[in-house]
Amino acid sequence: MSALYIFILATFLVSDISCRRFPVKNKSRQLFLSRRVVTDSREFDGGVLVDENGIISGIFTRESIDELTFEDDYTLQVIDGGDWALMAGVVDSHVHVNEPGRTSWEGYVTATRAAAAGGITTLVDMPLNSFPPTTSIENLKVKASTAREEVYIDVAFWGGIIPGNEMELQNMIEAGVIGFKGYLIDSGITEFPNVEKDELDNIFSTLNGSDVVIAFHTELPINAGNDTECENCEVPDPNLYSTYLASHPPEMELNAASLLASYIPKYDVHVHVVHVSAEGVIPILEAAREERIKAGSKRWRGGVTAETCHHYLTFSSEQIPPGHTEFKCSPPIRNITNKQRLWEYIKERRIDLIASDHSPSIATLKGPNFMTAWGGIASVQFGLSLFWTEAKARGLSLSTVSHYLSSGPAHLCGLQNRKGTLKPGLDADIVFFDPEASFVVTPDIILYKNKLSPYMYRVLTGKVMKTYVRGQLVYTDGIVIYKPQGHLLINYKALFNTTTAITPHEPQEFQLRNNNMLPIATNIAVPTKSQGDLQRNDNVPPNTRNSAGLIKPQGQLLINDNLLFDTTTSYPIMSRRLFRTYL
Numbered sequence: 001m002s003a004l005y006i007f008i009l010a011t012f013l014v015s016d017i018s019c020r021r022f023p024v025k026n027k028s029r030q031l032f033l034s035r036r037v038v039t040d041s042r043e044f045d046g047g048v049l050v051d052e053n054g055i056i057s058g059i060f061t062r063e064s065i066d067e068l069t070f071e072d073d074y075t076l077q078v079i080d081g082g083d084w085a086l087m088a089g090v091v092d093s094h095v096h097v098n099e100p101g102r103t104s105w106e107g108y109v110t111a112t113r114a115a116a117a118g119g120i121t122t123l124v125d126m127p128l129n130s131f132p133p134t135t136s137i138e139n140l141k142v143k144a145s146t147a148r149e150e151v152y153i154d155v156a157f158w159g160g161i162i163p164g165n166e167m168e169l170q171n172m173i174e175a176g177v178i179g180f181k182g183y184l185i186d187s188g189i190t191e192f193p194n195v196e197k198d199e200l201d202n203i204f205s206t207l208n209g210s211d212v213v214i215a216f217h218t219e220l221p222i223n224a225g226n227d228t229e230c231e232n233c234e235v236p237d238p239n240l241y242s243t244y245l246a247s248h249p250p251e252m253e254l255n256a257a258s259l260l261a262s263y264i265p266k267y268d269v270h271v272h273v274v275h276v277s278a279e280g281v282i283p284i285l286e287a288a289r290e291e292r293i294k295a296g297s298k299r300w301r302g303g304v305t306a307e308t309c310h311h312y313l314t315f316s317s318e319q320i321p322p323g324h325t326e327f328k329c330s331p332p333i334r335n336i337t338n339k340q341r342l343w344e345y346i347k348e349r350r351i352d353l354i355a356s357d358h359s360p361s362i363a364t365l366k367g368p369n370f371m372t373a374w375g376g377i378a379s380v381q382f383g384l385s386l387f388w389t390e391a392k393a394r395g396l397s398l399s400t401v402s403h404y405l406s407s408g409p410a411h412l413c414g415l416q417n418r419k420g421t422l423k424p425g426l427d428a429d430i431v432f433f434d435p436e437a438s439f440v441v442t443p444d445i446i447l448y449k450n451k452l453s454p455y456m457y458r459v460l461t462g463k464v465m466k467t468y469v470r471g472q473l474v475y476t477d478g479i480v481i482y483k484p485q486g487h488l489l490i491n492y493k494a495l496f497n498t499t500t501a502i503t504p505h506e507p508q509e510f511q512l513r514n515n516n517m518l519p520i521a522t523n524i525a526v527p528t529k530s531q532g533d534l535q536r537n538d539n540v541p542p543n544t545r546n547s548a549g550l551i552k553p554q555g556q557l558l559i560n561d562n563l564l565f566d567t568t569t570s571y572p573i574m575s576r577r578l579f580r581t582y583l
């Protein structure tokens with residue numbers, strides 16, 4: 001037994017006693033240990049030291065830990081994950097939370113709880129499907145006020161670009177949006193119209209030279225109006241996936257990517273293509289990037305980036321059964337050859353990041369007809385396991401996972417100095433991940449609101465065991481810790497005239513605010529003919545329970561705390577089970 005282990009044991013004993021006598025008012029320092037510490041470039045046996053503010057203060061190999069001494073530090077907590085991998089939390093840069101307005105589809109409470117359970121420590125909310133959409137500073141305020149008290153992990157925002165809102169962009173940038181997303185094709189959402197080609201110059205000019213990203217849903221319509229020309233052909237069966245796939249050929253993506261690429265030499269703007277499905281998009285963007293870099297661009301990846309999503313990397317069109325519209329998304333899941341190409345690009349580091357594009361809706365908007373069903377796949381809870389399941393089978397490393405799921409998206413969002421890898425000075429957003437464990441996706445483990453999934457009953461490899469946001473445990477043993485303590489990664493001063501991210505979580509206040517909520521759905525266009533359930537069948541109060549039952553010991557001792565413990569608060573005691581040691 002090395003001196004360190006004895007020291008750790010001593011620390012426990014001492015801190016246990018000291019907790020009773022002199023309650024720790026400060027958060028303590030924490031040392032996370034693992035046989036597999038994973039950064040975006042390597043893997044080693046060691047540990048991560050986290051300071052009392054939840055910032056990583058050191059990364060150590062096992063040998064260097066043995067040399068560490070923590071004299072006079074009675075508040076160090078050691079959390080040993082053993083063989084579980086210790087990784088940076090996932091940054092999911094593409095999530096549709098839909099609140100307010102379409103909260104029956106998803107909401108901040110359910111989305112961020114599911115995300116925490118999936119090892120995500122930061123998500124970025126997309127500007128559409130909520131009502132209002134995030135297309136003005138006032139709308140951003142509405143969204144952020146809603147999110148403020150409801151998020152279990154850190155949340156940033158995309159703004160939206162719609163025709164004519166250029167004058168809103170600067171204010172939203174000041175308020176801290178990470179960038180803007182626009183559509184080149186009908187978004188399916190009336191209040192989020194797409195931009196036309198002739199508006200692109202104006203948009204690029206407005207953002208020329210700025211630090212934020214402009215992201216596009218990269219599909220252009222083709223063959224509009226030519227459907228009826230075929231006289232003798234059979235009417236294709238709308239319940240077959242192939243019918244839908246034929247209506248969204250790769251050319252729609254390729255044409256749109258070429259259109260965007262034509263703006264890249266003229267403007268100094270970071271252009272990002274969300275959810276690439278057609279593999280041919282990647283070489284088009286690479287050519288544009290090369291040109292940018294030759295011209296001297298110092299932006300990350302030349303300011304030309306692309307993401308793909310778990311569903312394009314997990315499924316191929318051949319597998320999708322008739323009537324199963326939980327597989328419908330846009331652009332569509334394509335054939336096996338296409339999927340294999342995407343994986344080759346990943347191996348060659350030619351894609352920049354992977355996101356979920358978690359885009360849920362209610363069951364009544366789905367139905368068996370691929371042509372009319374609402375598109376969108378919900379997966380925010382399973383991204384890490386989904387990617388690892390496929391990546392492991394292809395011989396890729398956990399570092400590659402971290403590169404694509406944490407570091408890449410953090411760079412896209414300009415958060416690389418706060419999030420996305422294990423490095424001193426960054427937030428201690430940490431996941432213990434058991435890469436050898438497997439589990440089955442079943443409705444009862446799904447924490448997002450509508451338990452629809454093309455992954456249902458699939459066996460996934462790799463299981464999130466614990467999630468920490470800024471050093472604070474938010475998910476463990478299948479349970480999300482009891483109250484939302486995530487931060488909004490925005491400019492609180494600009495939006496709320498306050499510098500603090502801390503908000504009270506009185507349940508009563510929460511209820512009141514929700515009853516006074518803004519426009520509920522009545523005037524929202526339902527995106528398909530089927531009448532959606534757009535009522536707020538809203539959030540469970542955030543602080544009580546989840547499907548797995550009650551969360552952690554929160555009973556109070558009905559004693560005079562002040563006299564006995566020199567404090568007026570009943571201090572929550574963490575379960576000793578968390579502090580496994582290998583003694």
Ligand SMILES: *[C@@H]1O[C@H](CO)[C@@H](O)[C@H](O)[C@H]1NC(C)=O
Nearest residue numbers: 024025026027028052053075
């Ligand atoms: C935490 O401890 C440090 C040093 O012991 C002290 O300076 C600081 O004020 C404490 N913070 C709180 C919130 O009690």
Ligand SMILES: *[C@@H]1O[C@H](CO)[C@@H](O)[C@H](O)[C@H]1NC(C)=O
Nearest residue numbers: 221222223224225226227229
């Ligand atoms: C419709 O088809 C005709 C003949 O194939 C073609 O010339 C025309 O460009 C098509 N229209 C559109 C909008 O694609």
Ligand SMILES: *[C@@H]1O[C@H](CO)[C@@H](O)[C@H](O)[C@H]1NC(C)=O
Nearest residue numbers: 204205208209266267268269
């Ligand atoms: C965009 O800005 C760059 C310098 O930041 C400038 O060289 C370029 O001319 C601008 N583009 C347009 C079309 O104004």
Ligand SMILES: *[C@@H]1O[C@H](CO)[C@@H](O)[C@H](O)[C@H]1NC(C)=O
Nearest residue numbers: 249250251334335336337338
């Ligand atoms: C897959 O799709 C591409 C593009 O549509 C096509 O060129 C290719 O032939 C297809 N491959 C298979 C095996 O169907």
Ligand SMILES: *[C@@H]1O[C@H](CO)[C@@H](O)[C@H](O)[C@H]1NC(C)=O
Nearest residue numbers: 492493494495496497498499
């Ligand atoms: C912002 O807050 C400060 C102090 O809390 C207050 O004096 C000021 O009037 C506020 N400004 C606005 C625009 O509300």
Ligand SMILES: [Zn+2]
Nearest residue numbers: 094126357359
């Ligand atoms: Zn999306």
